[in-house]
Amino acid sequence: TKKMTDLSKNNWLLNTIIYQLFVGRWQNANLIDHHHQVFKRLASTDYSKLKALGIDTLYLLGLFNNCGPIVVSEEGGKDLSDQELRIPSPFALTDHTQPNPLLGSESDLVELIKTLHSHQFKVIIDFIPNHTSLFHPWTKSHPEYYHHQDGQKVAEFSKDVYKLNYENPQL
Numbered sequence: 001t002k003k004m005t006d007l008s009k010n011n012w013l014l015n016t017i018i019y020q021l022f023v024g025r026w027q028n029a030n031l032i033d034h035h036h037q038v039f040k041r042l043a044s045t046d047y048s049k050l051k052a053l054g055i056d057t058l059y060l061l062g063l064f065n066n067c068g069p070i071v072v073s074e075e076g077g078k079d080l081s082d083q084e085l086r087i088p089s090p091f092a093l094t095d096h097t098q099p100n101p102l103l104g105s106e107s108d109l110v111e112l113i114k115t116l117h118s119h120q121f122k123v124i125i126d127f128i129p130n131h132t133s134l135f136h137p138w139t140k141s142h143p144e145y146y147h148h149q150d151g152q153k154v155a156e157f158s159k160d161v162y163k164l165n166y167e168n169p170q171l
Contacts, residue, residue: 016122018057019050024087024103025062031087031102039104043115057122062090063109064128065098068135072158092133092160131161145171 021042024031029041050058066088073081090100099109116123132138138145139153139162146162147154153162164171 016057017053017055018059018124019055020059020061022090023060023062024090024100035102036104038102039099039108039112043108043112047116047119047121051119056120057124058116059124059126061126063099063103063125064090064093065095065100066090066092066133067100067102068092068094068133071134071160075158088133089158089160091128091131091157092135093128094133094136096127096129096132129164130166131156131163134160134162136162142170144168 023029023042024038026042026045029038029045031038034041068088070088071092072089073079099106103109104112113123134155143153145164145168147165155161156163
C-alpha cells in the first residue's frame with residue numbers, strides 16, 4: 001500500500017480521469033457542419049460538465065491531416081458507398097506534421113490548447129506513428145518505408161492505411 005501511495009504521488013496518470021475528445025465529431029463542432037471552424041468552436045465550448053465529473057485531461061483524437069479520398073466502402077458488413085457526408089478516417093494520415101485544415105488552422109489549434117489549459121485541463125494529442133494513408137506522399141517517394149508482402153505494401157484495418165516498417169533505419 002505504501003509503495004502504491006508513493007507511486008501515485010509521483011505519477012499523474014494514476015490520479016487522473018481522461019476524456020477522449022474525437023475532434024470533428026462533436027455535435028456542436030463537427031467537420032460536416034463547421035468546416036474550418038472546429039478548433040474555434042471547441043475553444044468556445046463550455047467544459048464545466050466535464051470538470052464537474054472530475055475529468056482533468058482531454059485526449060484529442062483526429063487532429064492531423066487526413067484529407068485523402070475515402071476508400072472504405074464497407075464496414076462490419078454494411079455497404080457505406082451510397083452514404084453522403086462521409087468523413088475520411090482520422091487514422092489515414094496524409095501529413096503527420098499538420099492539423100487537418102478542415103478543422104481549422106494550426107494557430108486555431110494552438111489557441112484551442114491554450115484555452116483547454118486555461119480551464120486546467122492537461123492535453124494529450126493522439127499521434128499515429130505506425131501507418132499512413134494510402135495517399136501519404138511517402139507511398140510514392142519512399143515505398144521502402146512500408147511493410148511489403150508479395151511485392152505489395154501491407155494495407156491494414158479497413159484497408160485504408162499502409163503499415164510502416166520500423167525495421168528500416170531510414171524511416
